[in-house]
Amino acid sequence: MQDESIKSVSSRPVYPPVEININAAYHLFITEPSASSKVGNLLQQTAAKTHQLIESDNIEELKLQLTELIGTLPLATSVYLAGRETYMWQVYAVLAELGFIKEQIEMLTPTDNSRTVFCCHCYTQTHQVAAAPFECEGCGLPLTVTDHFSKRLGSYFGFQVNAEAKDELPAAEAF
Amino acid sequence: MTDTFKVTVTDIQTVASSIKEFTLSPVEGQLIPFSAGSHIVVEMPTEEKTYKNAYSLLSQPDDPSHYKIAVRLQDNSRGGSVYMHTQVKVGDSLTISAPANRFAPLWQAKKHILIAGGIGITPFLSYLPEFERRGEDYELHYLYRGGQTGAYCNELSEQLGDRLFCYDSATSPRCNIENLMSQRAPGTHFYICGPEKLIEAVMTTAKQLGIAAGYIHFEEFAAPKPGNAFELELKSSGRLLNVSEEESMLEAIEKSGIEIPNLCRGGVCGQCVCRVSQGKIDHRDTFLTEQERSSGDVIMPCVSRAAGERLTLDI
Amino acid sequence: MNIAINKIQTFRDDFTYSNSPEAIARFPFPFTDDEYKYTVNMEPHQPKDGENSVYARFFDIDEHYLSEMKERSLVLAEMPKRCLVMPHMELACWDMIEKIMTSLAAQYPQHFSLTQDGDNWCWENKLLNIKDSFVFGDSSTLPKPPMEYIGRQIQGDFALLDQRDDDLFLDAGIVTCPADWSLMFDAGMSFSEWHGPVPMAPSQNIFERALKYLVAIPVGRPVRRLNWTLTVNARMDTASETYHKWGHERSEVNAENVAEKVHLRVELQVIDRMPRSNALMFSIRTYLISLADISTNPQWAQRMHRVIKTLPPALIEYKGFARYHQHVVDYLAQFDESAAGD
């Protein structure tokens, strides 16, 4: 369950450079408050009356806000997301639930290398994990992290690093 | 591929001047239920060849007591529609395939806009009961030529009320595709079934409005491209076969008593691959890589053909 | 065939699971060559190899039926989310009920019966003493949600794949005996996403080709394939979820216990189009056999020696037996004459 061969994993998202979709009728920018500067450049390329910037890191509030907003948005809306990787996928899930399709949603390069990790043993998600192995916030097991990524959970897959031999506990390495 | 079964034609109705509706009942037992948007392939044996045409099922998906299809008499029909209109009588038996679906509704959609041109109404007729069952939000826009292709108008208007929009080219203004597509909220999906021109119009408008292509769905009846007849030499067995226009190479080889492994018979699974030792190839599969294609020495005989008059296989 | 169903044996703790000589004889031995490669190894799911084979019927019910159903209920009691169904998959679950009930009743009439009066169905499972009447398609008339209800009565894991945009999505399943993956984590993924961790195959276009084929499967033309790995002890539930409980067993294999402890784990996977929902049903029927039982068939033991010995390191690692690979090779060598002296 470990190692080299797992390294290039096709479920791991890639984030190519984002450009403004010039065909879109409306441009919606959604960012974590700390990441709004990341979209400044893109924002400038769109006319003020066809864009909007939402800064929010409260997903529940964002959901309510978007549910209200959606009736006023054209079908040809492009959405641009900026923030940590897990944040972008959480927003993605909200947008998908509201009916947006993947072609409409662009994600900028995540603002840091930290990962949200899903523990396959207790189903707890630990956020802002910077290195692995680390201790799961749910069950306390030392978890190693693979590149297998769930968009639904916005998380990487984590499992106990030393389940096969308790004394094989490698030093933590940053992502 | 003998996944076909016999049905009896138990009713024929003229539902518009150029469209007949056929009710097909099982010879015994029940038919297979199907999903909204499914079609069947009907075999029509005529003297010169057996036509195989795909028709959308328009009966209730969960009613296994019968299927219904509707067939428009095509003006320049080389094919089956003339047969269906002139040869088939109540009581006749027909051979059909199991239902297949390449045009299912997207259940993630928030709203479905159905755009039908003439006989293109048929797949949508099986959407409607499923939409009702699931409480989906939808509109049906129906474009037709008065009298000739406007089948089911009255029933639909009774059933759908103000969710039905009819555009009879003989009497009412034309459908303005741009109006139809603009002012829609995210999550609205468009489904088109009708003539190529209608599909193109919707695609072009979507592009102009900046609507993502993933919102547009249309039914592609991949009618097999007509084939040319050619000569096939089987090198190892030293045999010479004639592949006719209506049969695939694989069928011709099987007819001669030689078995080739196969699975999909549609050029996707890769099972039937054969080596070619001579002759130009018309590749029609989706299995081989670009490299393998251009090498010119392998072929998928279930769909691909000779580009010239003769092909030699290494079998 | 009149299968005798064993009394309940265990796939955990004391591992009382065993195979009868009949079960060994019908074991779906997966190796057709001396070397193993990933290929698009699919064939039509039609009966083959005679009345007693695991391929004789659409779903294979065997002597382990009661044991496996007991094991499933233990797993679900501990982790109810091992059965997961997204709301849009409800109709597909009913397709699955229809397929399973009609097949079992027709092919194992001594154990199962189904009477259908329109949508009023009555289902009897004599092996588990279940008899229920319900309205087909109305989930409120079943004692449990449809996928769980039927999943508790049939051997093997099940996934239902939603088909959209020419891709498949893992949107429902009951998965209590997987070979080291997690339904909860993989739920909602596309075909290429849930296969993300598989090494080597992507470079060979295997998944691309398989997917093209799968989305074109019509109703009534099911296909099957075999997959395999090794498992220490007769443990059915080798899910990622419980890896922290069984991982250590991989370190406990030695030259003395390898024959009894190490099991060849074979999955008979069947893929079938569901008529009402257009979903694909993917059933994963798992068979376990110890190396000791394998070696009762010298041809199997010889072939398996060659396969395991030549397996690429990336696959040994991925399948999780790097720690005891050499023990398996050494043990099987005695059945392979050409291996004398290695």
Ligand code: HEM
């Ligand atoms: C359509 C339904 C299918 C489902 C739900 C499914 C699911 C899975 C899952 C969950 C894994 C484990 C991946 C991991 O390590 O996390 C896997 C492995 C794999 N799958 Fe599939 N699969 C399907 C079809 C296929 C098909 C048609 C092929 C044929 C090429 C295939 C080939 C493989 C291979 C080669 C592996 C690696 C197994 C090993 O080496 O132990 N799968 N599959």
Ligand code: FES
């Ligand atoms: S039979 Fe599948 S590619 Fe020819």
